[in-house]
Amino acid sequence: MDTMEQLLNVENLKTYFKLMDSTVMAVDGVSFLINRGEALGVAGETGSGKTVTVNSIMRNLPLNAYVTADAITLEGIDLLSLSEKQLHSVWGKKIAMIFQNPTSFINPLFTIEEQMTDVICFHEKVKNKQAVKTAREMLVLVGMPDPDVVLKSYPFQLSAGMIQRIMIALSLSCNPSLLIADEPTTALDVTIQAQILKLLGDIKAHTGGLILITHNLAIIKDICDRVVIMYAGKIVEWGDVHQVMYLPMHPYTKGLLDAIPRLNNQDKRLRYIPGNIPSAIDPPSGCRFSPRCMVAVPICFEQEPPMCEKVPGHFVACYVIRKERGI
Amino acid sequence: MGMVYEIREKSNEKTSEHPKTKNTVLRQLWKNKLSFFGLVVIVIWFLIAIFAPLIAPYPEDAIASSHIENRLKSLSTEHWFGTDDLGRDVFSRVIMGSRLTLSVGVLAIFITMCIGIPLGAIAGYFGGKLDELVMRITDVFLAFPYLILAMVIAVILKPGLYSAMLAISLTWWPYYTRLVRGQALSLRKQPFVLAAKMMGLSNSRIILRHILPNCIGPIIVNASLDLGLIILATASLGFIGVGAQPPTAEWGLMISEGRQFFMVAPWMGIFPGIAIFLTVLGFNLLGDGLRDILDPQLRPR
Numbered sequence: 001m002d003t004m005e006q007l008l009n010v011e012n013l014k015t016y017f018k019l020m021d022s023t024v025m026a027v028d029g030v031s032f033l034i035n036r037g038e039a040l041g042v043a044g045e046t047g048s049g050k051t052v053t054v055n056s057i058m059r060n061l062p063l064n065a066y067v068t069a070d071a072i073t074l075e076g077i078d079l080l081s082l083s084e085k086q087l088h089s090v091w092g093k094k095i096a097m098i099f100q101n102p103t104s105f106i107n108p109l110f111t112i113e114e115q116m117t118d119v120i121c122f123h124e125k126v127k128n129k130q131a132v133k134t135a136r137e138m139l140v141l142v143g144m145p146d147p148d149v150v151l152k153s154y155p156f157q158l159s160a161g162m163i164q165r166i167m168i169a170l171s172l173s174c175n176p177s178l179l180i181a182d183e184p185t186t187a188l189d190v191t192i193q194a195q196i197l198k199l200l201g202d203i204k205a206h207t208g209g210l211i212l213i214t215h216n217l218a219i220i221k222d223i224c225d226r227v228v229i230m231y232a233g234k235i236v237e238w239g240d241v242h243q244v245m246y247l248p249m250h251p252y253t254k255g256l257l258d259a260i261p262r263l264n265n266q267d268k269r270l271r272y273i274p275g276n277i278p279s280a281i282d283p284p285s286g287c288r289f290s291p292r293c294m295v296a297v298p299i300c301f302e303q304e305p306p307m308c309e310k311v312p313g314h315f316v317a318c319y320v321i322r323k324e325r326g327i
Numbered sequence: 328m329g330m331v332y333e334i335r336e337k338s339n340e341k342t343s344e345h346p347k348t349k350n351t352v353l354r355q356l357w358k359n360k361l362s363f364f365g366l367v368v369i370v371i372w373f374l375i376a377i378f379a380p381l382i383a384p385y386p387e388d389a390i391a392s393s394h395i396e397n398r399l400k401s402l403s404t405e406h407w408f409g410t411d412d413l414g415r416d417v418f419s420r421v422i423m424g425s426r427l428t429l430s431v432g433v434l435a436i437f438i439t440m441c442i443g444i445p446l447g448a449i450a451g452y453f454g455g456k457l458d459e460l461v462m463r464i465t466d467v468f469l470a471f472p473y474l475i476l477a478m479v480i481a482v483i484l485k486p487g488l489y490s491a492m493l494a495i496s497l498t499w500w501p502y503y504t505r506l507v508r509g510q511a512l513s514l515r516k517q518p519f520v521l522a523a524k525m526m527g528l529s530n531s532r533i534i535l536r537h538i539l540p541n542c543i544g545p546i547i548v549n550a551s552l553d554l555g556l557i558i559l560a561t562a563s564l565g566f567i568g569v570g571a572q573p574p575t576a577e578w579g580l581m582i583s584e585g586r587q588f589f590m591v592a593p594w595m596g597i598f599p600g601i602a603i604f605l606t607v608l609g610f611n612l613l614g615d616g617l618r619d620i621l622d623p624q625l626r627p628r
Contacts, residue, residue, distance in 0.1 A: 089527070090527075099518065101518070107536070109540050
């Protein structure tokens with residue numbers, strides 16, 4: 001662990017959005033770190049604050065957003081203090097992001113070659129011919145068959161899976177240290193999803209680190225080294241992916257894993273977690289999950305549980321575990 | 328296996344044709360007979376303008392000459408459109424005048440676009456105070472009827488054909504700014520613009536490659552329709568007297584000069600008038616046709 005170089009360090013990140021008469025606490029004290037060569041999965045249901053967290057790191061937020069943190073450092077650079085102009089040299093070169101719905105995120109008017117050479121020429125300052133070669137190499141890297149045909153095509157002539165590969169290729173063309181993938185396969189069908197995930201896993205070796213955001217726990221297990229489970233703007237559990245997936249400690253994590261449908265499930269009904277996520281404007285006091293928790297005890301409703309390392313490398317914020325393990 | 332299947336399908340579907348080539352636009356224009364007619368008229372006028380000295384029997388009449396002995400002669404074989412009050416061949420003056428009209432029109436719209444489009448793109452893309460500032464300036468310009476504003480500017484700039492052209496450009500640019508700014512405002516929220524930003528592209532690069540190309544459709548439509556209006560405006564300014572000055576063979580000026588002699592020699596004013604009519608009609612028809620073709624296709628996703 002000590003030999004690993006720290007890539008991204010986020011400490012106590014809070015992001016809130018000012019509305020006319022209220023404030024939405026979308027992310028309320030999130031801390032994690034990624035080492036070089038690691039893939040971190042960020043899982044949680046819709047509204048848990050996963051996307052806002054990475055957007056806060058990328059500083060891609062609307063004007064009414066306020067971000068505070070004790071630290072957000074990428075390779076030693078303090079991202080919080082950067083001006084808009086300085087951010088332009090971080091985006092693409094240090095961090096790159098790929099999004100859901102790949103077909104929306106590509107310009108429909110230009111061919112793939114034109115768009116890729118545009119980005120490559122901008123960053124690398126090379127001539128067009130060289131950029132085309134690089135583009136072709138990147139397409140081969142992401143496993144695109146017939147790269148020459150694809151280069152000359154327009155986005156509408158290609159399928160969503162191919163476009164997502166192109167977006168990955170584009171993001172990697174500037175050799176960023178960190179790649180953030182925000183639900184990259186949610187809009188794709190399952191077979192293509194498997195291919196893209198494999199690709200992301202292979203890519204891990206090329207970039208420094210990967211953050212994979214998803215609400216699908218199954219895919220996190222495949223390519224991530226560690227996982228962060230978020231709920232209502234807070235991290236409830238995080239640690240080594242096998243630890244968390246196979247020996248979950250937090251009731252929410254257990255509920256999420258139980259909710260995954262299994263083909264050999266004896267029950268006739270799907271398991272689910274009753275209730276809804278709490279309001280981000282007026283969150284419940286104490287543990288955010290307490291209203292929906294099956295095993296909550298009185299203290300859960302009064303005080304927020306602190307994050308503790310129960311097992312080495314496995315952190316959880318829950319009182320019930322404390323009681324169980326007698327801590 | 329699934330991957331190979333996917334690519335095979337795509338290769339079959341893709342034809343060798345570039346989907347948005349001139350071929351397609353011309354072919355679609357051809358389908359709309361009226362707009363194709365407009366295109367033909369414009370092309371004929373451009374050819375006339377290019378070969379004017381060869382077509383006009385008395386090209387010197389368009390510059391400066393007078394044959395008083397020949398004045399106010401009616402249509403004849405030597406003078407197809409008759410002669411004016413100074414004995415100059417009206418036909419030659421109309422033909423040579425097409426050069427002025429078309430070149431001034433094209434130049435005027437070019438200058439208009441050079442001023443209006445960048446301003447609109449910057450205002451729309453960056454928003455905020457810059458946008459407010461640009462919008463208030465355009466508000467001031469748009470508050471005046473353009474002809475009156477153009478008249479004032481032309482008078483200030485010392486009456487002349489090129490002053491008229493400049494005056495028109497200076498009154499016309501706000502329309503393009505408004506147009507492009509509206510497009511830019513909606514485009515900057517588009518996902519692919521965000522993706523480009525996250526890839527580190529600079530703002531100028533994003534405006535050039537992502538915002539402006541998506542605006543071209545409405546710009547082209549407006550430009551082709553505006554060319555007709557600008558030609559009318561130039562002629563109007565010439566008619567009033569603050570545009571082209573005698574002895575220039577500008578159509579508007581010719582109509583103005585023909586006014587006095589309308590009873591005696593109506594051909595002096597009628598033929599330049601018909602010329603203006605045909606040119607503006609051509610541009611209007613072409614513009615309408617282009618709008619039908621370009622607008623629905625170029626709506627951003």
